[in-house]
Amino acid sequence: MTLSAAERDRLADIVRLQPTKNSELQERWGLDSGSEVHSYLEEHLSDYYYRNENSYICATPEAADITGVEPGLEGGEDGPQVIRVPELEAQVFAVVAGPDDRSESVVSVLQKVRERFDADPDVDAVREALQSLRQKGVVDVVYRTVPTFKLAVERDSVDVETL
Structure with missing residues (x-):
């Protein structure tokens, strides 16, 4: 899956902010709702994120490799x-x-x-x-x-x- 520059930037946000939630990404990305965030994630980044046991959004290890961004938590x-x-x-x-x-x-x-x-x-x-x-x-x-x-x-x- 090839990512556009915008998709790569948003994926980097997920890597930096993880674990995160729809509302944090909504605010950061200037979207209108958490549903819009969910739709974007599913349509554009489904291979690079998952939800943890508390339903927070986390990046896959591959996402960190692709973006070159340090994870939000070490x-x-x-x-x-x-x-x-x-x-x-x-x-x-x-x-x-x-x-x-x-x-x-x-x-x-x-x-x-x-x-x-x-x-x-x-x-x-x-x-x-x-x-x-x-x-x-x-x-x-x-x-x-x-x-x-x-x-x-x-x-x-x-x-x-x-x-």
Whole structure:
């Protein structure tokens, strides 16, 4: 299967962002819906992606070879050692409670991002960033009255690269 330049660029996005979901690709690609993302994947990239056990989109090893892009996640049995994430996810990783600290709410993480980075993301963006980091295995969720979050790994054990 020969890929056009546009298809190769979109495949590179999947490699960088994996595990990812329709909504992340929808935003990145400027599409109107998650259904449109799914249709594009099936029509153009079906040989180069799969859905993991949590239905997140992942690239095949061949996709990484074709694009020459480093995967969004590198590591071994001890967990990820390198994650490549958008800027907001890097900011969230930098401020969320550590693995030995009490977990915190999305709003608490939002306030810390606003204070430390002089940024103004909305609460839904921070919630999505936390969930994405959770899928990458570097953040845990603790269910109390509301879901709360903390690092699943030591902050200095993971190199964070911003896309």
